[in-house]
Amino acid sequence: MDSNEVMIKIESLTKSFGRIKALDDLNLEIKRGELLGIIGPNGAGKTTAIRMACCILKPDFGDIKIDGISIHEDPIRIKSMIGYLPEEPNLYERFKAKDLLKYFAELYGVPKNDINGRIEYLLELVGMTERKDDRINTFSKGLRQRISVARALVHDPEIIILDEPTMGLDPATANSIRDFVRNLKGNKTMILCTHYMAEADSLCDRVAILNKGRIIDVGTPGYLKSKIHGDVILKIRIQNIDDVNGYKEQIMKFPSVAAVDFVDGEYLISLKYRNEMSEIVELFGNNVNSINTKEPTLEDVFINTVK
């Protein structure tokens, strides 16, 4: 498998719903075997973008090529290559778990002789073997999500697209889903839409930040964090906030300082290196209430990028 080969190529993708522009000239490339995370605020166009990749929605303009095939040319073929897990695990309530998988296996065109074996394997994989004869309407949200994951993988797709797979799940179930994604990493090309920055940080090879239908930035989590902030963020809470701008000017004079923000009585100082940290603190004298440091996270990147 050539990991540099582009598996998904999104070109000038544009889509409007009435007067609302959901996607505005979106361009993105995803390599074979890569796990790309898409983060962005609500209404950024994440779900619209992945629905188009799954040929559920049609773009107003632009194209998506999956393994070189355009969604305009052969959507049926593209659909058969993708395993899609939508945001809400809505399933047919009256189906038994194994019947549900069988139904979708037939729709995906899995050979009849392989269906039962594949279902047994997936039920085992998601830990649902003992509940295979139970109806979906007896399942908790976590179990529904597990069976949804099995449903998305029933045809052993080359590409897996997951829209908020851990949303609303308890920490244990969310972790099991994350482990599951981690195990698939490298074997499948995956897109993961998530609101959980830590999830994107820990799982994704690259992360794309989407806002107002456009890609704001894309890169590895490390690259994004270093690009926005320095190595460390110094947080200084002060007592007297009368001379905020005066302090800001003085702080910015230090060569190690990349950026300064004042939020809720607290200075957030991004430092490129740590050498001048004590000198910066001394600037405030007795006006200091508390001092903290923290490593920059993807959440900081997200907030800084989309604000």
Place this chain on the structure above:
Amino acid sequence: MKFTSITKWEFKNTLKSKKFMMIFFLQLSVLFLMIIIFNSFVTNIESDNSVSITPSLSGFASMDVLDQSGLFLKLINPADISIVPLSYNASMSNIAEGKTTGFLYVPGNADQKIRSGQTIDMTIYLDSSDPKSSVVRDEVNSTTQIISQSYSNTLTDSVVPQNTTIPTVKQESTGESLPLQIIKKVMLVILLFLPLLLFGNMIIDTVVGEKERKTGEILIAMPMSQAQVIIGKSMAVVLTISLQVAMWLIILLIAGFHIDNPLLVFIFIFLTSIPIIGITSVVAAYSKNFKEAGIGLSIAYMGIVGFLVVPVLLYLSRKSFIANISPMTIVMRIFSGESIPPTDYGISLAAILIVSIISYWIAIKLFERDDIMFGPRPGILRLIYDLITFKKF
């Protein structure tokens, strides 16, 4: 052929559904009840002592009469048949054009001949393809009996002069009465078409249900076209209706109803279910929720019932060729044992085909539209505009 998988699973789930089975058996119970009521009704009509609940059917059938003696014109019952005095040629032309059901010729000196004890020869010409012809024949027969009884009594009185009692004349009907024919030929047909409307709404449950349960998204993500989804689901409903109609036919045959060519009747009802499900699919594809679909369905079904029933009445009253556009007319004619020319079948089949193509095309196009599936949904006027201008549609 992925739609066959959808059909298979939808049909399987329908049969497994307790709700469906309950409705299914409830309908069969209603059918049994209707058969009992029907039999009681028929017995009531045929009974001399019954209370008449027959609606007025004045002018239902018409007959031309050439009767210079005025014998029949005076005595024939005008309640059911409109009598028009006309010549032979004009009447024959009327029969050919379907304007009248029959022509009765009574010799000019009939009255004098009967009085002198001679027999007379009357001639009745009937359009045998017209289901009302038996009504006309019955009325002529009963009038003949009335005249016969009347003259017999007069002759008896003349032989025994002291007997001065006025003869009482009672009209008796032979064969099937007109209301009975309407019940047999129209009501029974309506009864058999009923499952089409009772189960047609299942497509609402399967299509609108996908939107309400938000399962439509994963279904569209399957490697098949939206057309296959609509056709797959529709075929499951058509199969369910076929099962129901077959059972109703079997029950009616067991209950003693005479149905000429039940297989042909079944095939026609089966074919009729296809466009009806198509129209219902259009309502389902456009509707956002069950409430909206219910309103849409009521309006659509009023139109469908009108399209099916009005031509039947048109055929009964005027024997109009265009009335064959309704498959219900064809089924009624099959019930009557008429020999139906291929052109009459053709017009009905063409109507089924055209309505099916148009309705499924619209349903599929609606289901394919992003704005209808995921919003914001366009209004009906906007859709018509898009259709006219070929924009997006």
